[in-house]
Amino acid sequence: MTPILEVNNLHVAYCARTREICPALVGVNFVLGPGEILGVLGESGSGKSTLAASLLQLLPPNGKILKGKILFEGQNLLEASPEDLRKIRGGRIGLIFQEPSSSLHPTIQVGQQVSDVLAAHQPLDRRTLKEKTSQLFAAVFPAGAERISRSYPHELSGGQRQRVLIAQAIACGPSLVVADEPTASLDPTTQREILLLFQSLSQKFGLAMIFITHNPALLAGLADRILILYAGRVAEIGPTAKVLSSPKHPYTEALMQCLPSHLREDQRMRKARLHVIAGDPPDLSLPAKGCLFEPRCTQRMEVCKGSEPPAAAVSELHEVSCFKFAG
Amino acid sequence: MQPLLRVENLVKHYVARRSAGPREKLAALDGVSLSIAPQSTLALVGESGSGKSTLAQCIACLEHPTSGSIWFEGLDVAALDEGQQRKIRPRIQLVFQDPARSLNPRWTAIEIVSEPLLVRQHSSKQEREDRALELFDRVAIPRKLARRRADELSGGQKQRLAIARALALEPKLIILDEALSALDCSVQAQISNLLLELQSSLGLTYLFITHDFAMAAHLADQIAVMDRGHIVESGPAENILRSPGHEATRSLLAATLPFTETPDVRVAP
Numbered sequence: 001m002t003p004i005l006e007v008n009n010l011h012v013a014y015c016a017r018t019r020e021i022c023p024a025l026v027g028v029n030f031v032l033g034p035g036e037i038l039g040v041l042g043e044s045g046s047g048k049s050t051l052a053a054s055l056l057q058l059l060p061p062n063g064k065i066l067k068g069k070i071l072f073e074g075q076n077l078l079e080a081s082p083e084d085l086r087k088i089r090g091g092r093i094g095l096i097f098q099e100p101s102s103s104l105h106p107t108i109q110v111g112q113q114v115s116d117v118l119a120a121h122q123p124l125d126r127r128t129l130k131e132k133t134s135q136l137f138a139a140v141f142p143a144g145a146e147r148i149s150r151s152y153p154h155e156l157s158g159g160q161r162q163r164v165l166i167a168q169a170i171a172c173g174p175s176l177v178v179a180d181e182p183t184a185s186l187d188p189t190t191q192r193e194i195l196l197l198f199q200s201l202s203q204k205f206g207l208a209m210i211f212i213t214h215n216p217a218l219l220a221g222l223a224d225r226i227l228i229l230y231a232g233r234v235a236e237i238g239p240t241a242k243v244l245s246s247p248k249h250p251y252t253e254a255l256m257q258c259l260p261s262h263l264r265e266d267q268r269m270r271k272a273r274l275h276v277i278a279g280d281p282p283d284l285s286l287p288a289k290g291c292l293f294e295p296r297c298t299q300r301m302e303v304c305k306g307s308e309p310p311a312a313a314v315s316e317l318h319e320v321s322c323f324k325f326a327g
Numbered sequence: 328m329q330p331l332l333r334v335e336n337l338v339k340h341y342v343a344r345r346s347a348g349p350r351e352k353l354a355a356l357d358g359v360s361l362s363i364a365p366q367s368t369l370a371l372v373g374e375s376g377s378g379k380s381t382l383a384q385c386i387a388c389l390e391h392p393t394s395g396s397i398w399f400e401g402l403d404v405a406a407l408d409e410g411q412q413r414k415i416r417p418r419i420q421l422v423f424q425d426p427a428r429s430l431n432p433r434w435t436a437i438e439i440v441s442e443p444l445l446v447r448q449h450s451s452k453q454e455r456e457d458r459a460l461e462l463f464d465r466v467a468i469p470r471k472l473a474r475r476r477a478d479e480l481s482g483g484q485k486q487r488l489a490i491a492r493a494l495a496l497e498p499k500l501i502i503l504d505e506a507l508s509a510l511d512c513s514v515q516a517q518i519s520n521l522l523l524e525l526q527s528s529l530g531l532t533y534l535f536i537t538h539d540f541a542m543a544a545h546l547a548d549q550i551a552v553m554d555r556g557h558i559v560e561s562g563p564a565e566n567i568l569r570s571p572g573h574e575a576t577r578s579l580l581a582a583t584l585p586f587t588e589t590p591d592v593r594v595a596p
Contacts, residue, residue, distance in 0.1 A: 043511035044482055158375070187375040187538045188582035214511050217541075217583070258516035260545035270545060270564065271523060274516035280481065 002074075003031040004175055004208050005055075010068035012047075012054050012232075022285040024050040024063070025232045029311070034175065035206040037198075039223030039240065041216055043255075045281055047232040048212045052180040055210070056089050073175065091121045094169030096179040100161035104153040110164045111137065111149030117171045136167045139204075140197060159190035163197065170201060180212045195222050216256065220244060225317065228252050231282050231292040234311065238318030248320040250299045251277075291323070299324065330362035330398075331532050332386065332500060337395035337405075339381055355381040356392070357556035363500075363549070366526065368533040370543035370564070372579060373553030379536045382553075383502045386534070387419050388412045400499070417446065417496035424505035426485035432478035436468065436488055439477060443495040462491040466521060483514040487521065494525070502534045507542055519546060540583040544568055552576045 012025040024047045032038050042048040053059045055070060057077065070077040073092065077085065089095065097103050105113055115133040118124060124132065137145035140163040153161055162182060169177050179198070183191040199222055202209055211223060219226055219240060226243040228236040228251065236249040247253045257275035279296040282288070291297070294304040303323050312325045339356040355378045363369045373379050384390040386397055388404060397404040404415055423429040430439055440459040444450055463470050466487040477485060486506065493501055503522070507515045519542065525531055537543050543550055544564055551561035554575035560567060571577045 043513060188540075189374055189578055192582040216512065255513060258513045260516075260519070260541050273520045273523065274545070276517045276520060277513045 002034075003071075004034045004036075004073060005032040005210075006069070006071040007031070007055075008069040008071070010051075010054065010070065011066040012050055012059070013064055013066055014060075015062045015064065016285065020285050023232055023288075024284065025054065026288075028068070028232075028234055030227055030234065030237055032176070032208050032210065034208055035202065036225065037202055037209045037211060037223045039219035039226045040210060040212045040229060041214070041219060041226055042212075042229035043214055043281065045231075045284075046229040048214075048229050049180055050232075051229070052095075052178050052210070052212055055178055056093060056095065057085060058089075058095075087121070090117055090168075090174075091172045092174050092176070094172075094174040094177040096162075096165050096169050096177065096182045098181040098184050100158055100165055100185070101153065103165055104161060106153055109150055109152060110156070110161075114149070114164065114167045114171055117168045121172045132171075136171055139170075139201070140164075140167045157190075158186050159193060162186065162190075162194055166194075166197065166201070170205065170207070173205070174207070176208045176210070178210045178212075181214070182211070183218065184213070184215075191218070198222065216244060216259070228255075231284060233292065233308075234319075234321060235293070236318075236320045236322075238315075238320075242315070242318055248314055248318070248325065249293075249322050250297045250324075251293045254296075254298070328364055331365040331400070332534070333362040333398040334382070334386065335360050335396045335398070337382070337385060337397065338393045339378075339385060339390065340393045354556050356385070356395075358395070359553075359556070359558055361551055361558060361561065363532055363534060365499075365532055366530045367548040368526070368535055368546055369549045369551060370535045370537060370547035371551050371553060372537060372540060372543050373575070374538060374579070376555075377553040377575075378556045379553055380504055383421070383504050383534065383536055386500075387421050387502055388416055417443070418498050419500045419502065420493035420496065420498040421502045421504060422486075422489050422493050422506040425509045426482065426489045427478075429489055430477040430485055430492075433476060435474050435476055436463075436480065437473040439488060440491045440495060443492060446496070458495070459491075462494055465494065465525070466491045482510055483517055486510060486514070486518055490518075490521065490525070494529070498531070500532045500534065502536065504536045505538070506535075508537065508539060515542070522546065538579070540568075540579055552579070 007028055007030050010025055010028040013021050013023045016022055040048050040051060054065055065078060104110065111133055114136055115129050118129055118132055137149045141148055148160060183194050186194065195218065198209065201207055213219065223240045225238060226240050227234055228249065230251050235251050236243060243252060247256055254277045260274060277296055282292050290305040290307060291309050294300050301323060309321045309323045309326055311319045311321045313319050314325050337356050337359045341353045341355055343351040343353050359382060371379050381390065385392045392405050395405065399415065407415065437456055437459050440462050441455040444455040444458060460470055460473065463473065468484055468487050472480065477488065480488065507518055510518060526533060535543065535546055547564045549561065550564045550567045551558050552573060552575055559573040560576050567576065571580055
C-alpha cells in the first residue's frame with residue numbers, strides 16, 4: 001500500500017525575539033495510509049499544533065522548517081511552489097482548526113462560505129456550485145441542512161459551526177484532512193456527535209485524517225493509530241488499542257495513569273490521589289542532551305542521560321523511542 | 328447535619344433582547360433546589376446552556392435571582408442588600424475554567440494573590456505579601472515565582488495561582504466552574520490532587536461544575552445533573568453512576584468514552 005503522506009525527519013524551530021532558536025519538532029517520522037485516521041496526542045507545548053501547521057506550511061513568520069521531507073501523494077510539499085501549495089491547501093488537504101467561531105466570517109451566510117471554498121478550487125457554474133453546496137450540507141447535517149446553509153455563524157451553535165467547517169474541509173474531495181483540536185470547545189455530547197461524523201465521513205469518502213488532541217479518551221473509538229508527541233519528539237506510535245491499553249513508552253504509561261479510573265464498579269478509587277508525572281516539561285530552548293523525558297522518568301537508566309533514544313519497533317506498526325526497547 | 332449551602336426553588340429569568348418582535352423570557356434556572364453538606368463536594372454536571380454557570384453566579388452573589396432563596400450560614404443570600412452581600416462574598420469564592428483569562432496577565436503572581444486581602448482594612452503591604460507567600464506554599468507554587476507576571480507561568484501554575492487567590496480570604500465554599508476542563512490530563516491530575524488535599528486540610532466545601540463525568544465521579548460525594556434549567560437527577564455519586572435514571576444523565580455518561588474498558592471497539596456510526 002503506498003502511503004498518502006510520508007513525513008521524514010522533520011525539524012521545525014521557532015526564532016525568539018532574542019534570536020534564540022527554539023526547536024519545536026525534532027526528527028519527526030511517520031507515514032499515513034489512505035483512509036487511515038492517525039491520532040496525534042500531546043500536551044501543551046509538545047509541538048502538536050506546530051506539526052499541523054508545518055504540514056501545510058502555515059507556520060507563523062518566526063517558525064521555520066529546518067530540514068526534512070513531507071511527501072504528500074508522492075510530491076515533496078517543502079519543494080512545492082506557492083502556486084501548487086495554494087491548490088493543495090483546501091483542495092487536496094482539508095484543514096479544521098480549533099475555534100469554530102473565529103474560523104468563519106461573521107457576516108457571510110455559512111452556505112456562501114462553503115461554496116466559496118468550492119469556487120476557489122474548481123471552475124463551476126452557479127447551478128452546479130449551488131447543487132454541490134447543498135449536497136455537502138446534507139452530508140454533514142442530519143436535519144435542517146437547507147435552513148442552516150442560509151444562517152450566519154452567530155445564529156448557530158458551536159457544534160453546528162464545527163459541522164460547517166467540516167463541510168468546508170471536505171468540499172473539494174480531499175484525500176487528507178488535518179484537524180487540530182476540532183472538538184476542544186464543545187461539550188461531551190456534541191463532541192461525540194462530531195467524532196461520529198468524522199468517522200462516517202472517513203469511511204464514506206476514504207478520507208485519511210490527522211486528528212490532533214490532548215484528550216486520549218477522544219481517540220479511543222476513532223483513531224486507527226496513535227502518535228504520542230513529547231517535547232517535539234515522537235515518543236511512541238502504534239495501533240490505538242495497544243498504545244492506550246498497553247503503552248510501552250514510560251511517558252505514555254504515566255500519562256494513562258493520570259486519568260481518573262472513572263466509572264469502574266470499584267468505588268474505592270474515588271477521591272484517591274491520582275498518579276502524577278513529577279516535574280515539568282523540558283524547556284526546549286535549552287540544548288538537549290539525552291532523552292528529554294529522563295528527568296521525569298521513573299524507569300530511567302544510565303544510558304538515558306547520554307544520548308537520545310532511537311525509535312525501535314516493539315511489534316508490527318508499533319514503534320517506541322526509549323532505551324528500554326533499543327536493540 | 329446542617330447543610331452549608333441550601334438552594335431552594337431558585338428561578339432566574341433573562342430577557343432576550345431582539346431587535347424586532349416581543350421580548351422573550353428565558354428561564355436559565357427554573358426552580359432549582361439543592362444542598363451541600365459541609366466539607367463535601369457536590370458535582371453539578373450538565374451540557375452547555377443547562378444553567379450550571381448561572382446557578383454558580385447566583386450563589387456567588389454575582390447575579391440576582393428572580394425568585395427563590397439561597398441559604399448560606401443561616402442567611403438568605405438572595406434577600407440581602409448590596410452592603411450585606413459584601414460581607415458574605417469573601418466566604419464564597421470562585422475558580423474559573425481558563426486561568427489565562429481569569430488572571431490579569433500584567434500583574435505579578437504576588438499582586439494577584441494579595442489583592443483580595445485589600446478588603447481587610449488596616450493591613451500593611453508587608454502583611455499582605457507575607458500572607459500571599461504562605462498561600463504560595465499551600466498550593467505548591469515556588470516562592471521564587473512570586474515576582475513573575477501571570478502570563479509567564481505555565482497553565483498548571485496559573486490555575487494554582489487562581490486557587491491561591493480564592494483561598495486568600497479563607498472561604499468556606501469554593502465554586503469550581505469547569506476549573507479542570509482547560510488543562511492537560513497530567514496537569515488535571517495534579518490540580519485534582521491539590522483540591523482534595525486542600526479540602527481535607529482546610530475543611531473546604533466544593534461546588535464542582537463540570538461536563539466531565541469522569542472527573543465528577545472521581546471528586547464528588549454527591550452528583551446533581553442539570554438539564555435546561557432543572558435539576559433532573561441528584562444523589563450519592565455511586566448511585567448516579569450505577570443506575571442513571573434520567574435521559575440527560577445517560578447521554579452524558581455515554582459521551583464520556585470509557586476507553587480503558589473497550590479500547591478497540593469502534594463506535595458504530
